[in-house]
Each structure stands twice: as structure tokens, then as C-alpha cells.
Amino acid sequence: MTPARWYFQEMMPSVNASEMYGTYFPRANAQLGVNQVDPAWFETAACYRYARVSRAAANQSGFKTVFVPSVYNAKYMEAEQAGTVPRSALAQEVIYGNNAGKLSLDKTYLADAVGTGRVTIYTLHEVRRIEQQSNGDYLLTVRQIDEVGNVLGSFQVSCGKLFLGAGSLGTTELLVRARDTGTLPKLSPQVGQGWGHNGNVMTARANHLWNPTGSVQSTMPAMGINDWGNPSNPVFAEITPLPTGFENWVSMYLAITRNPERGHFEYDAATDTARLRWTRAQNTITVNSAKKMFDKINQQQGTVYRTDLFGGGKAFADDFCYHPLGGCVLDIATDNIGRVKGYQGLYVTDSALIPGSIGVNPFVTITALAERNIERVLAQDFA
Numbered sequence: 001m002t003p004a005r006w007y008f009q010e011m012m013p014s015v016n017a018s019e020m021y022g023t024y025f026p027r028a029n030a031q032l033g034v035n036q037v038d039p040a041w042f043e044t045a046a047c048y049r050y051a052r053v054s055r056a057a058a059n060q061s062g063f064k065t066v067f068v069p070s071v072y073n074a075k076y077m078e079a080e081q082a083g084t085v086p087r088s089a090l091a092q093e094v095i096y097g098n099n100a101g102k103l104s105l106d107k108t109y110l111a112d113a114v115g116t117g118r119v120t121i122y123t124l125h126e127v128r129r130i131e132q133q134s135n136g137d138y139l140l141t142v143r144q145i146d147e148v149g150n151v152l153g154s155f156q157v158s159c160g161k162l163f164l165g166a167g168s169l170g171t172t173e174l175l176v177r178a179r180d181t182g183t184l185p186k187l188s189p190q191v192g193q194g195w196g197h198n199g200n201v202m203t204a205r206a207n208h209l210w211n212p213t214g215s216v217q218s219t220m221p222a223m224g225i226n227d228w229g230n231p232s233n234p235v236f237a238e239i240t241p242l243p244t245g246f247e248n249w250v251s252m253y254l255a256i257t258r259n260p261e262r263g264h265f266e267y268d269a270a271t272d273t274a275r276l277r278w279t280r281a282q283n284t285i286t287v288n289s290a291k292k293m294f295d296k297i298n299q300q301q302g303t304v305y306r307t308d309l310f311g312g313g314k315a316f317a318d319d320f321c322y323h324p325l326g327g328c329v330l331d332i333a334t335d336n337i338g339r340v341k342g343y344q345g346l347y348v349t350d351s352a353l354i355p356g357s358i359g360v361n362p363f364v365t366i367t368a369l370a371e372r373n374i375e376r377v378l379a380q381d382f383a
Contacts, residue, residue, distance in 0.1 A: 001068060001236075001360040002029070004228055008365070011355055014331045020368055028367035029069075031112075033103035036069040037077065037222045045081055047090050049214035051223045053207060054239040054251045058225045061300040063293070065225055068238060071108075071363075072220040076101040092243045094219035102220075109367075128154075128272075130162070130174055131183035132343065138162040161345040161381070164352075165370075168195065171352040172265055172327030173274035175340070180267035186342035190333040192265035195276065196356020198323035199257030201286045203294055203316045204242070204306040207249045217241035225253070227293060228359055234258045235293045236360055242309075250306055254322065257289040262356050265327060283318040290316060323362050328352040330369075337373040337380075347377065 002025050009017045028034075042048050055065045072089055079085040080101070088100040097104065113119040122142075129141035140162070143154040164171040176192045178184035207213060218241060225237040237255040242248055263278035298304060305315035328334060330353040333341060338353060340346040351366045353373075358365050 001224075002364055003359045007228070007234075007359045011358060012330065012369075014336055015369070015372070020372065024368040024372045025364065027371050028364050031371075032071050032108055032364065032367060033073075034069045034071055034364065035074050036067050037074045039067065041078055042067075042222060045078075045218075046214055047077070047081055047216050047218040048222055049212070050217050050241055050251065051221070051239045053211050053213050054225075054253070055223055057205075057207075057251065057297050057301050057303075061297040063225050063227050063297070065223055065239075068221050068224045068361075070220050070222070071103040072098065073101050073103060077218060077220065089218045089220045090216055092219060092245065098219075127166075127174060129181075129183060130178045133158065136160070136344065138346065161347070163347045163349050165349045168324040168327050168351040168354075169274075169276075171348055171350055175328060175333075175348075176265050176267050176274040177272065181269075184343060184346075188333050188341045190341075191328055192274065193262070193327070194329040194332060194355050195263040195265065195278070195324070195326040196259065196261070197278075197286075197321040198325055198357050198359075198362060199255070199259040199286050199289070200320070200322050201255050201257065201283070201290050201316050201318050202240075202253065202310070202320070203255065203290055204250050204252040204309050205294065205298060205301075205303050206306050207251055207303060208301075209249065211249065212247050213242075213249060213251065215245060215247050217243040219243055221254075225293070233289055233292050234359070235289055237290070237293065238361070250309075252309075253290075253294070255286075255290040255293070256323070256359060256361075257286045258357065258359070259283075259286045259289070260357075261285060262326070280318070287316045287318050323351075323358075325351050325354040325358065325362060326356040329355045337376045339377075345381075347373075349373065 058065050077089055080087045080090045086100055088098040124145050125142050127140050127142050131139050133139050137158050137160050140157045144152045179187035221238045221240050223239045228234045228236045235255055235257050237253040240252045240254050242250045242252045261282040263276055265274040265276055268275045307313045307315050310317040328348045334348050338348045349370050
């Protein structure tokens with residue numbers, strides 16, 4: 001989803017919001033193939049019964065709901081429901097990828113890049129070391145691995161300009177390691193700072209027996225509870241499936257909350273990794289914020305939390321993160337277009353630029369920001 005404009009401006013005040021909402025968000029949505037289910041079809045689709053049940057509970061409790069767009073081909077999902085194509089979203093595929101229907105990056109941006117004839121993608125290769133040579137070029141030490149992580153070999157690659165797109169965790173680790181092992185010693189102390197989990201927490205409610213959620217559930221969320229405009233307790237909660245393949249009467253949610261807490265990464269020489277410093281106590285705001293919303297729904301509906309799904313009898317899963325953000329924050333560890341401070345020709349392009357929170361699934365925001373930044377980099381650094 002595109003974030004609320006007011007919150008985007010608050011989190012990234014140095015980025016021109018008019019350009020983002022007028023040019024780069026629309027461009028990113030188009031390039032990614034963002035679409036949403038047909039509302040009329042949604043009302044009768046058996047695979048979204050779980051979403052309609054949660055929608056009714058939210059609306060009856062005073063909360064608004066909205067359709068959630070995705071990059072899953074909604075027409076393909078309709079065909080899945082009709083039984084005319086192989087099932088993917090309706091066959092419990094999501095966490096480890098969809099084998100059909102989803103317009104994943106290998107079908108959009110990566111396909112376009114390879115199509116230029118100027119790009120080669122090396123799968124199962126991992127960059128372990130970045131250093132700068134005497135002529136200013138960057139030397140990467142790369143190891144080749146198999147599907148379970150066994151190292152098959154290593155080699156080095158040299159480049160004049162280096163764009164890091166390994167995500168909040170990967171990009172940050174590469175730079176923290178380079179700074180603290182001395183291969184890129186001029187990197188800012190701000191590298192590794194400003195990390196957040198986008199206020200992620202999951203919870204689930206037990207519905208009454210007369211409110212079944214369906215034995216076949218689409219793994220692609222199509223609706224969310226939108227209370228982000230609430231000044232005292234902003235929450236956006238995706239209505240997520242629990243696709244067990246049998247009726248479970250469970251309504252599950254991935255809540256995004258406004259949590260100002262931030263973590264940071266420190267280099268661990270013993271393991272040659274960057275360790276995240278984040279405590280359970282820093283999740284308190286997130287859990288309490290989600291609890292306020294779902295306590296109200298449970299009270300209105302006469303329902304209770306499921307405490308058997310997340311381990312330890314917990315009603316809220318606060319020990320995971322779907323949306324890691326930050327670590328090389330724009331205009332702090334980098335300049336305003338992602339150039340890493342201290343080094344020419346070194347760029348961050350990904351979720352590491354976003355300061356820990358954006359209020360919705362950050363996929364489109366990451367893409368739109370990359371579109372904005374690379375347009376400026378091409379004009380200014382490749383002219």
C-alpha cells in the first residue's frame with residue numbers, strides 16, 4: 001500500500017512528497033503490476049470468507065476497512081477459485097514464494113533489467129567483503145553457495161560504482177562489517193543506526209462457531225483495518241489468512257503500529273556478522289497499541305484471543321519482523337539520494353534508507369524511493 005501522505009512526510013521530511021505521490025509512487029505501482037481483487041467477486045469468493053468475517057467484526061466495532069492491493073494477479077486468483085488453472089495463492093503458497101499468479105520481481109524489474117542485455121544475475125552468490133582499491137574502485141569478495149549454504153568457492157569482482165540492494169539487514173551488515181573491520185573505515189558512525197520493525201505484531205481471535213472462516217483461504221491478503229488516522233492509537237492491520245486447509249474459525253491479523261523505538265547493529269568479530277540490538281521491552285508500545293484495537297473488537301463481538309498459535313501462551317506474536325527498515329537512513333548515513341557518506345560511487349537503494357517505520361507494507365515505498373533516487377543518480381553521476 002502507498003503510505004498515508006502525512007505520515008510519509010513526517011518520516012521522510014527531506015523527500016519531496018509531491019514528487020513521490022505525483023510521479024514515483026504511480027511509477028512504482030505500474031512497474032510492479034499492483035492491482036486488487038474485484039470488489040464484486042470478493043463478496044462471494046469462498047477463499048476470502050475469512051476476510052469478510054474479519055471485516056464485519058471490525059466494522060461492527062467502529063473501525064474502517066479498506067481493500068489492500070498486491071502484486072498477485074487478481075484475475076489469476078479468480079481462475080484459481082474457478083478451478084481452471086493450477087492453484088498457488090489458494091494452495092497455501094506465500095512465505096517461500098508463489099509458483100503462479102504473483103508478479104514477483106523476476107517477472108517485472110529483474111526481467112526488464114536482464115532484457116537490456118546489460119545485466120547478469122548470479123544466484124546463490126553472497127558478497128562477504130567490500131573494500132576500496134587505490135584507484136577508487138570497489139573490490140567485492142564473493143562466495144558461491146549451494147541451496148543449504150555450503151560454500152562451493154569464492155572469487156572477487158571489481159567495480160567503479162557499487163549499488164547495494166540487499167535489504168535492511170543485508171545492506172546494513174555489509175557496511176557495518178566493512179567499517180568495523182577497516183576495509184571502508186570512513187563510513188559514518190550512523191551506519192547501523194535507525195533500525196525499526198515497522199511496528200509489526202501478529203494476533204488472532206477465536207470466532208464463534210456460527211462464523212466459519214473457510215477451509216480454503218487465499219494467502220494474499222485483500223483487506224485491512226485502517227485506523228492509522230487515529231491520533232491517539234494509529235494502527236493498520238492486514239487481515240491475514242490462516243490457511244490450514246480445514247475450518248479453524250480463526251481471524252488472524254498482521255498489525256502495523258506506530259512505534260518510535262529504534263534498534264542498532266554492532267559488529268560481532270567472533271561470528272563476522274552484524275548483531276541487532278533490540279530488546280523485548282521495545283515492543284511494549286507495539287503490543288499495547290494493537291491490544292487496544294483488538295480488545296475493542298473482542299469486547300464488541302464477545303470473542304477471545306487465540307493463545308495457542310504463537311508459542312508460550314501468547315496472544316500477541318512480538319518475536320518476528322516482516323518489515324525490517326533502516327540501518328542506513330537517508331540523509332543521515334547517506335545523502336538525500338542514497339549516496340553513502342564518506343565514499344564516492346557507493347549507494348544504498350533499498351529498505352535500509354527508511355527510518356524504521358512507514359505505516360504500511362513498505363514494498364511500494366521502497367520501490368518508489370529507489371525510482372526517485374536512481375533518476376537523480378543517473379542525471380548527476382553518469383552525465
